[in-house]
Amino acid sequence: MRYLILILIFIYSCEQDVIDEVIYLPQTFDMLSLGDSYTIGQGVCDECSYPRQLVDSLSTLHPDDNFNLDVIAQTGWTTDALINNIDVSAIEKKDIITLLIGVNNQYWNLPFYQYEAQFEELINTSINLTKSQSASDVVVISIPDWAYTPTGQTFNPQYISKQIDVYNEFAENFCSENDISYIHITDITRLGIKQPELVSSDGLHPSEIAYKLFVERILPIIEEKIY
Numbered sequence: 001m002r003y004l005i006l007i008l009i010f011i012y013s014c015e016q017d018v019i020d021e022v023i024y025l026p027q028t029f030d031m032l033s034l035g036d037s038y039t040i041g042q043g044v045c046d047e048c049s050y051p052r053q054l055v056d057s058l059s060t061l062h063p064d065d066n067f068n069l070d071v072i073a074q075t076g077w078t079t080d081a082l083i084n085n086i087d088v089s090a091i092e093k094k095d096i097i098t099l100l101i102g103v104n105n106q107y108w109n110l111p112f113y114q115y116e117a118q119f120e121e122l123i124n125t126s127i128n129l130t131k132s133q134s135a136s137d138v139v140v141i142s143i144p145d146w147a148y149t150p151t152g153q154t155f156n157p158q159y160i161s162k163q164i165d166v167y168n169e170f171a172e173n174f175c176s177e178n179d180i181s182y183i184h185i186t187d188i189t190r191l192g193i194k195q196p197e198l199v200s201s202d203g204l205h206p207s208e209i210a211y212k213l214f215v216e217r218i219l220p221i222i223e224e225k226i227y
Helices: 002-023 052-060 081-083 103-107 110-129 157-177 208-224
Strands: 030-034 066-073 096-100 138-141 181-183
Touching: 002 110, 030 052, 052 066, 052 208, 096 110, 096 181, 096 208, 103 110, 103 157, 110 138, 138 208, 157 181, 181 208
Parallel strands: 030 066, 030 096, 096 138, 138 181
Antiparallel strands: none
């Protein structure tokens, strides 16, 4: 009987080792970030944008896993421009899609109904680009407030902020109604005058430090979705 018990213990131990090995096999996660200058990190280094810092943080926290990042974004893009530059047929499905768009609609004073319709279209496109085909793998990030920058102060900062609030309120409500993660970072950028280190050297966009603060809010949400 003692020998039988030892054999059973040995078998269990081997099975447990196999299970542990399977559990800890490296995983690969693919992320796509859609947007405009805030997504590519205009005014900061190539590795300083929020998507790149996000992937770097994930890699540091989960060194056994692989994280791939694609970015479709360009300075000056409106919702219309972003839509026209997404070739769905050429994009492989992703684990996570992030979306930050709308500031140029506001800047060019485009009709708000255009943003409403095209934001919904971009959400649907984002869902279709996820591996899960689910809104749960889409993350929307609020529009930063450029009124709190040296450049913004030369325009009408109060008017800019009021408009940014309107855009963000619509996006947040839409996300809430459709079970989409919405991450508010606008308040960080509204510290830009009192804390100039949050503004990049171009006097308009967030700095590397500001993007790091964005990531501190985005990272837990992404981890919750993929782990």
